[in-house]
Amino acid sequence: MTEMPKKALPGHIAAALAGAGGQTDSAGQPWAGRDLPAQEKYHNFDSDDGAMDAGFAAAMAQLAAGVGTEEQVVASLATARVFIPIVAQLAEQTVGENGLVSDKESDMALVTLQGPDGRKALPVFSHAAALTRWHPEARPVAVYAARAALSAVAEEAQLLVVDPGSQRPFVVRRPAMWALAQQRQWHPSYVDVAVESILRESVSVLGNSAVVDISAGAGQGIESLWDNSAEPARRLVQGGGTGPELCVTITLLPGLDQLEVNDVLSRLQEYWAGHEHFASAVDSIQIRLRHPQQQT
Structure with a gap:
């Protein structure tokens, strides 16, 4: 097989990624070789009216109606x-002859948040009015979401939060954020056939006879609680949550004690963590244990 030549990253993207630790993500996947838009494309918003992108609005409406997906x-x-x-952000202060302190220099800085689980998150907004309501003193800078994802990587953030504090916030977890930054399509881990294959492989490779079956599905962590103007109460939608997004159901032989169960789980999780695709595709896991006689 002939190897395709690698593409060099544009200078401004390489500079941004240098702040995130180099030319690969934390799973060792190279950022190079991706078709990222040129710098001028990121800032070509002279005629922007600040409204929500129509495609994003339609996708969010379908998710709210129960007919769309977070993918x-x-x-x-x-x-x-x-x-x-x-x-x-104040960079330097000076004291005048009258003894009063005044700002001498200031820098412009990105705003970051801390998620419920302690992870760093970069907030972005789908329309200018939402940002102004959230932080009246912040300056809204228009960028493509791919550029925002790159900024999140450079800031060592693990989450991208769209419209925090609004009626319909949407969290883009690490694997999806990386996919946006790399301009490639994202598939959730709970529908990824490769992830399902790795789960089954982990049982056979480890030779663990205590595991009767193993399967993957969407975890409860994908759910978001949204307000709906047409309904009096808030309700859950199937997407945009902080995780865990992958639910791994493990059927065990009956009669195992807690030490044996812990050993099985430890060995399986160690195998998953050491698999490159699994580590990059899965953000967080919810494990559900059951016995053969239990019904799903």
């Missing part, structure tokens, strides 16, 4: 313009 929402973000909040 479709992330796909819509691949071509959507979003707003990043930038705030002034």
Whole structure:
């Protein structure tokens, strides 16, 4: 097989990624070789009215109606313009002859958040008004969502949060955020056939006879709690949650004690963590144990 020549990253993208630790992501996947838009494309918003991207709005409406998926929402973000909040940050102060302290220099900095699980998140907004309501003093900077994802990587953030504090926030978890940054299609781990294959492989490779069956599905962590103007109560939608997004159901032989169960789980999780595709495709896992006589 002939190997295709590697593509060099544009200078501005390489510089941004240098701040995130080099030319590979934390799973060792190279950022190079991706078809990322040129720098001028990221800033070509002279006629932007600040409204929500139509494709993103449609995908969110379908998710709210129960006929769409979070995969479709992330796909819509691949071509959507979003707003990043930038705030002034004091760099240096000076004391005048009158003894009063005044600002001498200030820098513009990205705003970051801390998620419920302690992870760092970069907030972005689908329309300018949402950003202004969230932080009236922040300057909205229009970028494509792919550029926002790159900024999140450079800031060592693990999450990209669209419209935090709104009626319909949407969290883009690490694997989807990386896919946006690399301009490639994202498939959730719970529908990834390769992830399912690795789970089954882990049982056979480890020769663990205590495991009767293993399977993958969507975890409860994909759910988001949204307000709906047409309904009096908030309700759950199947997408945009913080995780865990992958539910692994393990059927065990009956009669195992807690030490034996812990050993099985430890060995399986160690195998999964050491698999390159699994580590890059899965953000977090929910494990459900059952016995053969239990019904799903």
